[in-house]
Amino acid sequence: MVFQPEDRPLPTGLVPETPPAEPAPLRDAATVVLLRDSAAGLEVFLQRRAQGMPFAGGMTAFPGGGIDQRDADVSVAWTGPDAAWWAERFGCAPELARALVCAAVRETFEESGVLLAGPDPATVVGDTGRYRDARAALVARDLSLAEFLADEGLVLRADLLRPWSNWVTPEREPRRYDTRFFLAAMPDGQRADAVTTEAADAYWATPRRALADFRLGRCHLLPPTRVTLAEIAECGGLAAALSAERTLDKVTPKLIKRAGRWHAVLPGEPGYEEAT
Template sequence: MPSSAEPPAAAPRPPRRPAVRYFEIPERQREAAQAWLERGAGIPGSSPTPAAAVVFVRDGDHGVETYLSYRSGNSPLGTVGFPGGTLEAHDDEPLDWAGPSPAEWARKLGTEGNLGRARRAVVAAVREAFEETGVLLAGADAMSTVESVEGAEWMSSREALAVGDVSLAQVLGRRRLALRSDLLKPLAHWVTSDFAHRRYDIHYFTAVVPDGQVASVLESKGSWGRWVDAAQAVADPAGSWLGDLVGKEDTVGRTIDDLSSPGVQCMLESVAECSSAITFLAKKRAVVARNPVLEVHEGRPLLRLDLT
């Protein structure tokens, strides 16, 4: 029996993450990838469109869950991903603001030279989250949040936002609400690979759903959205659990590589690694721009991601 003077056995170290990671190219993007390789890799691609998205988390029965949405078409953000979209001109409109200032957000997001970009990213994240899920990160003051956003009037506001008939500033102003920027946490920054026809420069945030609010799909556009166990979503990269769960013609039988962008996969893995939603939210992260690069690896086109 070891003596009491002996130090306790060291806990096993977690496996070291690889410095480089490769991702399969989704089937919908393979033609564009092949054309890019044939004309010569390294040629600058189109300018990426600024965008923002929110990774909502909560504690589930078996682990941390996150809210995922389905996107039809050929979005570089993936067929299945987090609620989000592009920054719009009306995101610059003045509105009541509570929480970290745009200058503070510029520091958090690494855009110190562009306060407007940081402010638009925060506003767009709140706007897109409300539009796509009905979750509104706003309140009457800096200490409160909207308790319920259900009903025909709120859905009408979401529909109007979706088609650009109103701005978030107008939606909040009519109800005398302030945007609660303190309810968001910076999470990640991803830039779509050069070969894609449509590219995004997207800032991801994370948040929890305020008490009393319930996530729901947009009536006119949303065909699928739900809370998903993050660990189960990434447990079998070669399997089709997530695609079968979504149940759409272009998702059934498909792997997560074929459904989601590298950024979405990495963030799902990050959520899955945490023991609770609070742990995920409290984790300190350096927001570094990640840009998967198309290259031929072991004889086939793949997306290379440098993680150093």
């Protein structure tokens, strides 16, 4: 499925008309694409962000968010590839890589109720409803991920995550993120939900259905979400997606105006080199 820049004008009001005097500082963030095989084929978990959110309000996206400084806590019980392995994949320091993996697990739990952790290195928790109060405390920042896992005797399952891509918010945006995207299979026995103030709706869809909804104007997708959906659609199934070999170069869209509407263009697309 091929998209051209004119296919995707951004929603009115999403891009400020007056650019900032200086680009906003980048904040490191993590996003997790939850996947499952279904009768309809490979599906992804999507959330329509609440309209009033300061970043990407009203857009359809994957669970994720910025790093909390406590995500770098080395006391987090951890199994799977170590921080050095993740650092090599994401081209960053091991300390940041550790924080990114922890943020990925924490944000996914906070925003969807899906917890990539278990009582030992070989298992994953089932129904996460018993952790409802801890989930709320994590959202309120009254509890850190390390404290939560220690209190419940759980181990973070870094081996359930796969590195996928690295996207940087355009310089014109007032809030900017250097976001690393991860893939993860939906754990058996758990249920993804929309019990979060950050989402107005949540649902499972095949990547092709989500892209068709975008083309028909039924949802709004930012370039990282759109491109990720297109890439996953090409994988065919869960196993193929999780085993895909990836090159994680930073991708920074640019914003240009056509016929009075803002459009996002990607490297290699018409207008990218000319855009300021």
